[in-house]
Amino acid sequence: MAENVWILGIDMTRFGRHKDKDTLDLGSEAALGALRDAGVGIGDIGVLAAGNLIGGNGFGQLLQKQIGQTGIPVYNVANACATGATALRVVVMAIKSGEVDTGLAVGVEKLSGAGLLTGNARKEEGGHWVRDGRYGAVAPLDGRVGTEIMPGVFAQIGMEYGYKYGGVDFELFARISEKNHAHSTLNPKAAYQKRFTLDEIMNDVMIAYPNTRPMCSANCDGAAAAVLVSETKLRTLSLEQQRRAVKISASVLTSDPWTEGCQVLPDINTLTRRAATTAYEQAGIGPADLDLVELHDCFATAELVHYDNLGLCEPGGAADFFRSGATWRDGSTPVNVSGGLQSKGHPVSATGIANVWEVATHLRGEAGPRQIEGARVGLAHVIGLGSACGVHVLERAAA
Amino acid sequence: MSRMPLVDYLVLDDEPHLVAAECTACGARYFDRRSACAHCGGVEFGSADVPTEGVLTTFTIVQFAAAGVEVPFVAGVVDCGGTSVRGNVVNTPPDPEHVTLGMRVRLTTVPVGTDSAGIEAVGYGFEPV
Ligand SMILES: [Zn+2]
Numbered sequence: 001m002a003e004n005v006w007i008l009g010i011d012m013t014r015f016g017r018h019k020d021k022d023t024l025d026l027g028s029e030a031a032l033g034a035l036r037d038a039g040v041g042i043g044d045i046g047v048l049a050a051g052n053l054i055g056g057n058g059f060g061q062l063l064q065k066q067i068g069q070t071g072i073p074v075y076n077v078a079n080a081c082a083t084g085a086t087a088l089r090v091v092v093m094a095i096k097s098g099e100v101d102t103g104l105a106v107g108v109e110k111l112s113g114a115g116l117l118t119g120n121a122r123k124e125e126g127g128h129w130v131r132d133g134r135y136g137a138v139a140p141l142d143g144r145v146g147t148e149i150m151p152g153v154f155a156q157i158g159m160e161y162g163y164k165y166g167g168v169d170f171e172l173f174a175r176i177s178e179k180n181h182a183h184s185t186l187n188p189k190a191a192y193q194k195r196f197t198l199d200e201i202m203n204d205v206m207i208a209y210p211n212t213r214p215m216c217s218a219n220c221d222g223a224a225a226a227v228l229v230s231e232t233k234l235r236t237l238s239l240e241q242q243r244r245a246v247k248i249s250a251s252v253l254t255s256d257p258w259t260e261g262c263q264v265l266p267d268i269n270t271l272t273r274r275a276a277t278t279a280y281e282q283a284g285i286g287p288a289d290l291d292l293v294e295l296h297d298c299f300a301t302a303e304l305v306h307y308d309n310l311g312l313c314e315p316g317g318a319a320d321f322f323r324s325g326a327t328w329r330d331g332s333t334p335v336n337v338s339g340g341l342q343s344k345g346h347p348v349s350a351t352g353i354a355n356v357w358e359v360a361t362h363l364r365g366e367a368g369p370r371q372i373e374g375a376r377v378g379l380a381h382v383i384g385l386g387s388a389c390g391v392h393v394l395e396r397a398a399a
Numbered sequence: 400m401s402r403m404p405l406v407d408y409l410v411l412d413d414e415p416h417l418v419a420a421e422c423t424a425c426g427a428r429y430f431d432r433r434s435a436c437a438h439c440g441g442v443e444f445g446s447a448d449v450p451t452e453g454v455l456t457t458f459t460i461v462q463f464a465a466a467g468v469e470v471p472f473v474a475g476v477v478d479c480g481g482t483s484v485r486g487n488v489v490n491t492p493p494d495p496e497h498v499t500l501g502m503r504v505r506l507t508t509v510p511v512g513t514d515s516a517g518i519e520a521v522g523y524g525f526e527p528v
Contacts, residue, residue, distance in 0.1 A: 129403055129514045134431035136407030138520045139511055143468035144405065145522065146485040147461045152474055155459035160476070163456050163500040170495070209460035209495060258438040261483030263429060265457065265476050 002096040004231040007246040007394070009038025010361075012224035012354045015345035016191040017112040021221070023055040027108040028066045030223035030350075034104065035067075038227035039241050042068030045227070046100030049075045049090035051083035051107040051349035054114075063106060081298065082382045083107055084224060084352025085253065085390025091228050092251040101233040107354075108223035109347035151216050151299055152208035153385070156265055158301025159210070161308070165316040168304070170210040172319055174201045177215040177300040177342055179328055184339025186329075186370035191220040191345030215300035220345035224353035243397055246360040249283035249377075250393035256386075268302070268383050272309035275391040279379070280311070283393040287311040290333060291375040292362055294355035296383045297340040307335070310381060310391075334372055337362075352390050355380040363396040405511050405522035406430070414451070415508050415523065419482060421447040428482050451506040452528065453479035458500070460493050473498050477525050479506075489524035503528040 011033030013026055021029070027050075035041060045068075050060030060074035079086040084107030091103035129138035142148040162168030178198050184190040196204075196214055204212040229237075234245055254271040256262060262270070280286055287310060295310060297303035304318050312333050313321035321327070327335035338344045338358040341351065359378035361367045380392045404411050408430045410418050419428035424441035428449075435442045458475030461468075473488035475498075489509055491497045504525035511520035 127514060128516055129518055129520050131407065136432070138403060138405055139522075141406070143461070143464055143470075143472060143474075144487065144509075144511065146476075146487065147459065147464065147472075147474035149461065149464055151463075152459045152461045156457040156474065156476065159459065159500060160457035206460075206462045208462065211459075258427070260427070260481070261476065263431070263437070264483040264485045 003098065005092050005095045005228050005248045005251070006231060006234050007226055007248060007356070007360055008040065008229045008234065008241060009034045009036070009227040010225070010357045011037050012189060012350065012357045013222050014189045015220050015222035015347060015354070018221040023052055023059065023108055023110050024062055024066050026110070026221060026223040027052070027059070027063050027106055030108065030225035031063065031067050031104060031106050034225035034227045039238070040102065040227060042070060044102050045070070045072060045104045047073055047075070047091060047094045047103040049077055049087035049103070049105045051077050051087045052109060053078055053083060053349055054109055054111065059108070079388040080384025080386050081296065081346070081348050082253070082352055082384030082388035082390045083349040084354070085382045085392065086352065086388065088226060088228070088353060088356065088392065089251055089253045089390060092248060095228060095230050101230040103228050104225060105228065105353060106223065106225040107349035107352060109349045110221045111219040111347050112221050114219045147208065149208060150385070151211045153266065154299040154302045155208045155211050157268055158299070158304055160265070161305045161318065165319070167319040170202065171198070172322065173210050173215060173300040173304065174198055174212070176297070176303050176322060177201050180297060180336050180340035180342045181214060183329055183337050183370070184343035187339050187344060190339040190343050191218050192343045193339070211299050211301055215342060217298045217341035217346035218343065220347055222345060222347035222350045222354065224350045224357055226353055226356060244364055245397050246363050247395040247397065248392060249285070249395045250279035250391065252279045252282065252391045254389045266385055266387055268385070268387055269305060269309050271387055271389040272306060272381065272383065275389045276310045279391040279393050283395070285377060285393065289377050290379050292334045292337055292359060292372045292378045293381070294336055294338060294358050294378070295381040297336055297342055298346060298383070300342065302383070303335070303340070306381065310379065329370070329372065337370055337372060352382040355382065356392055356394065359394050363394055401517055402519045402521050405520055409523050411508070411521055415506065416451050417449040417484060417506065417523070419447045419449050420444040449482050449484060450480035453477040453484070453504060455488065455498070455500065455502045455504050455525070456483070458488060458498055460495070460498070475525070477504055487524040488526070490526035
């Protein structure tokens with residue numbers, strides 16, 4: 001039986017614009033914060049997994065040159081928006097394998113002002129048509145054959161749910177965004193802490209129907225890091241460290257299995273369902289046991305489908321589930337009490353560790369005014385388009 | 400001939416249509432150049448004509464796009480007799496009153512532009528039936 005793995009220390013920077021800090025400043029701040037929170041030093045760390053998509057190659061080693069070059073193995077990981085969760089997963093695997101007893105996972109991104117992250121700007125036309133790429137396309141396809149921008153891709157994913165099950169409209173998606181922005185007012189680490197009315201959300205700039213600007217994740221700067229230990233190692237540490245430690249009862253990473261149409265519009269459902277099912281089995285719990293969930297609401301249209309994918313509601317019942325109030329912070333399954341990616345922000349590689357930080361902070365009873373009282377079990381979910389899905393189930397240490 | 404298709408899977412004859420690479424082992428269909436089948440691993444493909452009529456199973460109305468991309472436009476997925484196809488919905492106003500989930504649409508051609516040799520590139524879209 002492989003070792004249980006625990007979070008010994010975890011930290012995230014405030015998300016938002018950090019004009020005077022670069023990728024290494026932010027990554028160092030989160031990593032040093034996680035070490036301090038864990039009560040260990042860089043010399044105790046046996047493996048480092050590091051994620052950063054925008055800053056170039058070798059981020060992990062550059063980080064070491066700031067916080068400690070101890071000669072340990074570094075895994076620089078990349079998995080789109082699931083990069084942070086992938087870094088965590090790498091450390092979990094290293095500890096479960098028995099090769100190390102303590103490891104550090106870090107994710108960081110500088111994205112303020114980045115605008116749309118996909119979609120190709122058109123080149124000047126003229127000259128001769130030349131077939132290019134695997135479709136033999138003579139001109140860029142973005143805008144001519146569908147859309148490549150993320151707000152548009154995820155809009156279609158939400159609308160597809162509406163086609164299958166009905167009961168879904170623009171206002172429903174806007175109300176999901178209203179919830180997350182309301183939640184963010186209690187989170188001092190959120191990039192935006194502004195409550196919006198439903199009218200304000202629906203009448204804001206339309207990006208890709210039905211996603212208006214506040215219904216899209218906020219590009220921002222931020223970092224998050226976690227120190228993980230084996231259960232054997234944890235039992236040698238102080239009672240205070242053991243009391244604050246958070247158990248990783250499930251750690252799962254999946255990719256998207258083939259389904260009809262999945263290469264036409266990404267299917268983010270299959271891999272999330274597979275990850276959730278496996279995670280519940282690993283943890284020996286069911287969705288009804290969850291006291292809070294942080295899920296990947298990169299767009300309001302995405303949050304809806306993940307209620308269903310994570311089994312929080314009956315199949316096909318996501319719209320009714322949301323309308324029942326279940327996912328507000330005073331509901332039966334609070335979802336994105338941090339404000340979610342729409343208001344907390346989405347510094348891509350940091351996201352998959354920051355949502356674990358949010359859940360862990362509630363399980364420790366340290367979430368202040370936004371604390372979900374008595375939280376014992378929580379789930380953190382991310383999706384990286386392409387696709388990768390990370391699900392972590394966390395449990396409070398027995399008192 | 401002074402016309403060429405925007406993509407290899409568009410056939411411009413008297414009745415323009417799309418053609419998919421179909422895995423001979425499992426029937427999975429693809430529109431790109433294949434190395435193997437992502438469903439079953441098969442490496443032999445035949446070619447299959449895709450029905451030109453279908454149902455719009457999802458869409459978005461893009462208002463904000465990369466530089467040079469004309470907005471607004473409607474991007475969607477059409478179920479053409481069991482084969483999902485990506486494409487724009489054209490020849491109808493790009494608003495949720497005129498574009499609805501489940502509407503029936505059919506393939507049509509769309510001009511892309513003419514190069515310096517006078518060759519016209521032709522793309523496709525789906526219009527309401
Ligand atoms: Zn096949």
